[in-house]
Amino acid sequence: MEKYDKWYHPYNIDEKYSKRVAYFSMEFGIHQALKTYSGGLGFLAGSHMHSAYDLKQNMIGIGMLWKYGYYDQDRNEDQTMHPVFRKKFYTFLEDSGITVKVLVNNHPVTVKALVLKPEIFGTAPMYFLTTDIPENDYLGRTITRMLYDPEPATRVAQSIILGIGGAKVVEALGGADIYHMNEGHALPLAFKLLSDYEDVNEVKKRLVFTTHTPEKAGNEEHDIHMLDRMSFFNNTTLEEARTITGMHGHMFNYTLAALRMSKVANGVSQLHGEVARQMWYDNEGVCEIQAITNAQNVPFWMDETMKQALANNDDAALVNRKKEMKKQLFDLVADQTGKLFKPDVLTVVWARRFAAYKRPDLILRDVERFLELINRHDMPVQVIWAGKPYPFDHGAISVFNRLVKLADRKPNIAVLTGYEIELSRKLKQGADVWLNTPRRPREASGTSGMTAAMNGAINFSVLDGWLPEFARHGENSFVLPIVDLSLPDEVQDETDYQNLMHILEHEIIPTYYHDKEKWLRIKKQSMQDVLPQFGADRMASEYYELLYSYEFEKVGAEFV
Incomplete structure (x- = not known):
């Protein structure tokens, strides 16, 4: 291979x-060692890159190399959460030999592309962009400091770089036939x-x-x-940008502009496709919004021993x-708590x-009832x-800390820090029940339940995101009845x-303790139904x- x-x-x-x-x-999210995700x-996106490699697709990934990653989730002395920003360094990323110049605030910024070779983690070739190089001044170098920087101007600069x-x-x-924007962050593309x-x-032919x-909050807009x-x-001049995107007001919405400049778009579950069409189709000039349900890479996420035991119908294994x-x-x-x-x-x-909107503390609306539930001697819960x-x-940090305080000195409640790929993997592998409580229909997909x-x-789970395509109550999962969305939150x-x-109280806990055969049947049905549809x-x-x-x-510009 010649230089990249x-x-x-x-x-x-x-x-x-x-x-x-x-x-x-x-x-x-490619690997625990590469901190480029939240x-x-x-x-x-990581699963997509893994499957592109597995399927031998002609795809490359373009991402950002974050100097401090997202952040490191540490604890204060009282065990509450403390965000820490530590510099990251990766020996497995190589200089691609590619640097480009980009204007940010009418100031030239040099962008270096580092390559993650496919054989390192089993992905499509990936190029990670950084401005933290000597050629840039201090402000230029800080653009790729951290994922989702709280400063609006820095967020805009990050989109320009990407x-x-x-x-x-x-x-x-050498160029591409198709440019795929995964969310609107890369809209300057x-x-x-x-x-x-x-x-x-x-x-539009290419985007x-x-x-x-x-x-x-997920559909970004700025002045x-x-x-x-x-x-x-x-x-592109401001007036041309207004004409092309139809944005004649004060605020510019990334999602709406992307829908007007792409040939086609998609939501990330069948339900989300419907919700997205309801949200955006009233706007003139948006492209078709299809639905392609999210999924997760099976070789990366699924325990091989479990996979083989399922294939062999080996219940004991x-x-x-x-x-x-x-x-x-x-x-x-035990190590953390x-x-x-x-x-x-x-x-x-x-x-x-x-x-x-994910309601992590929904189960705690009546704390006494919760504690009574999990502390029954005959059917305890962790x-x-x-x-x-x-x-x-x-x-959100306040809710996290409230949970930490609730868990204090209670032997069967734990709040863990460091929720990244490896902890996520261990939690999914070790859970009996994967609880998911978003306020419907605000969870577009929610892929964690797939890997669980x-x-x-x-x-x-609430019947939201991908779950309506998968869940059958009492057969492969347990599902909350759908509530009337016209009711107050x-x-x-x-x-x-x-x-x-x-x-x-009446189904999950009694089944686990008193009907092991049914529990195993639901578990196996769940594992069978998630594959291959959600791979x-x-x-x-x-x-x-x-x-x-x-x-x-072909259509003409519609927003003159």
Whole structure:
């Protein structure tokens, strides 16, 4: 292989996947050692890169190299959460030999691309962009300091580096047939392509877009004049940008602009596809929004022994391996908290990014009832929470700390820190029940339950995201009845809480302790049903079939 100045794959491309695709994402969860992700979006993008490698697809990944990662989740003296920012260094990333110049705030910034070779972690070739190099001044070097910087101007600069800098790196590699924006963070890419092709229809032929969230905070918007001053629109004037995107107001919405500059887009579950169409189709000029349900890479996430036991219909091996995996998780619980959990006790895990709509403390609306439930001598329960709040989301951190205080000196409640890939893996492997409590329909997909099911954890969930495509109550999971969305949030929360406790008290706990045969049957059905439909090979194939090969019909600019 000559220096990394050509589009390179260490395998023969499968003909079905021959289109050259550059996949842009602000975060990638590839391996525990590479701190370039915060949560589900990164885990999803990482699984996509793993499956692109497994399927021999003609794809590369374009991401950011964060000097401090997202953050390290440490503890204060009283065990509450303390965000720490530590510099990261990776010997396995190599200099690609590619540097490009990007204008940020009309100031030239040099961007270096480091390559993650496919054979390191089993991914498509990936290029990680950094501005933390001697050629840049102090401000330039801080752009790639941390994922999701709280400073709005820095966030905009990060999008410019990913979108325009990433496009220039792809250009140096020989170009791509399709540019895939995983969320709207890389939107300046669209304006770089516009500068290159001078026709929005030529941009649309090449650009596809995945929207991941119905949450307002997840659909980024900024003052359009600030974006213009910061060179967000590349060589496109403000008036041209307004005409092309239809943004004639004060604020500029990344998602809406992406939907107007792409040939096709997708939501990340069938339900989210419906929600996204309801959200955006009233806006003139948006592209078709399809649905491609998220999935997770099976070789990366599924325990091989469990997989073989399931394939061989070896119930004893399945049960024994689950006990072993619970013991491995409980060793970690003991190390972090000093508590010795018991492998024969029902273990419920709530673990994901901490955010208000995910309701991590829903089960605690009546603390006395909760404590009475988990402390029954004949049918005890162990509960584990884990997850990273956004380090500047003080409400989410407050909930996390409340859980820490609740767990103090209680032998069967644990709150773990460091929710990254390896802890996520151990929690999914060690859980008996994977609890998921978002306020429906605000969880676009929620992939953690997929990897939990792969490892013999039974989903107990609100029927949101991917679950309507999978869950059958009492057969492969336990599901809360759907609440009336017209009710106030407080009423929805109370209804979900009462249903949650009723199912725990009358179905889940008694089945685990008194009907082992049924429990094993549900567990096995869950493992069988999650594969192959929710394996990332299916997802990666559908992107080629439904998005990258989508036939674009030329339209004119509509927002003069």
